[in-house]
Amino acid sequence: MWLKRPRKTPGNPGHGDNLRDATHFLDPVEPGQPIPGSTQSAWDACIHKLLNTYRLSSQDYPLGISTQVHDKFNQFRREITKQINDGTLYHIREFARRWVEFSMRITVCLHAATHGGVAHDRKIAADIVEDAISLTRWFSYHQKTYLESGEVNHTDAMLDKIVEFVGRNPDGATVREVQQRIRKTAELTRMYLDKLVPGRLTRVEMPPPKEKGGHTKVIYRLPEQ
Numbered sequence: 001m002w003l004k005r006p007r008k009t010p011g012n013p014g015h016g017d018n019l020r021d022a023t024h025f026l027d028p029v030e031p032g033q034p035i036p037g038s039t040q041s042a043w044d045a046c047i048h049k050l051l052n053t054y055r056l057s058s059q060d061y062p063l064g065i066s067t068q069v070h071d072k073f074n075q076f077r078r079e080i081t082k083q084i085n086d087g088t089l090y091h092i093r094e095f096a097r098r099w100v101e102f103s104m105r106i107t108v109c110l111h112a113a114t115h116g117g118v119a120h121d122r123k124i125a126a127d128i129v130e131d132a133i134s135l136t137r138w139f140s141y142h143q144k145t146y147l148e149s150g151e152v153n154h155t156d157a158m159l160d161k162i163v164e165f166v167g168r169n170p171d172g173a174t175v176r177e178v179q180q181r182i183r184k185t186a187e188l189t190r191m192y193l194d195k196l197v198p199g200r201l202t203r204v205e206m207p208p209p210k211e212k213g214g215h216t217k218v219i220y221r222l223p224e225q
Contacts, residue, residue, distance in 0.1 A: 046113060049116045050112055050113075050116060050117065052117070053116075053117035054112070054117075061119075061120035063108065063120065063124060065123075065124050066123065066124070069129050072129045073104060073129070076099075076100055076133050080096050080097070080099055084096060084097070087187075090191065091148075091188075092143075092144060092147050095143060096140070099136050099139075099140050102136050102139065103129075103136040106135050106136060109132075110128050110132055111124050111128050114128065158182060159192060161182060162182060162192055162193070162201075163200050163222070165178065165182075166178070166201060166220055166221060167222050171221075172204070172219040172222075174217065174219060175190060175193065178192075178220065200222075201221065201223070202220070202221050202222070204218070204220075
């Protein structure tokens with residue numbers, strides 16, 4: 001089964017939102033306690049029904065989604081994009097950009113697990129999408145924590161490199177000069193510099209000479225420079 005956006009033709013089912021496997025979420029079991037036989041039976045029955053209906057079928061089963069469901073995915077995408085643009089998720093943007101796709105795949109899993117072999121005849125409920133996005137938030141939190149544990153050392157080393165470079169220049173350095181030194185984008189360079197001001201660096205605005213005009217020049221210097 002795969003998701004089909006409203007009023008649009010779905011893409012190649014071999015990519016994107018295509019998914020023929022399903023996951024079944026059951027009531028939690030107390031740690032150390034065996035899984036009840038009734039739960040095991042329900043799991044087996046669900047998985048066998050899904051495998052027999054979808055996995056062994058040569059037919060594709062597109063799931064039409066309502067505008068409401070589509071809007072929930074778009075809202076989640078806008079939220080992630082905003083956090084990438086404001087720098088919150090910029091450093092892990094390649095991972096964050098896939099979280100909406102993950103939520104779509106989880107939606108199909110939950111929908112299939114809920115309706116079994118007739119899932120293709122049922123509409124995806126809005127609360128299923130909300131549950132899928134909640135699971136994706138849980139995953140993204142732990143992925144972000146894991147990635148940032150290695151990012152901290154990298155960032156600290158980069159900040160040290162910038163301070164050392166600025167300190168070697170008696171007149172300080174502009175954003176462009178720092179960017180050329182560390183070979184990062186202008187946006188990421190400014191984000192690093194913002195982490196250093198105030199504290200390890202100072203930011204000085206130098207207006208152009210009145211007789212020449214032009215733009216104000218921003219220089220970063222060591223506090224003692």
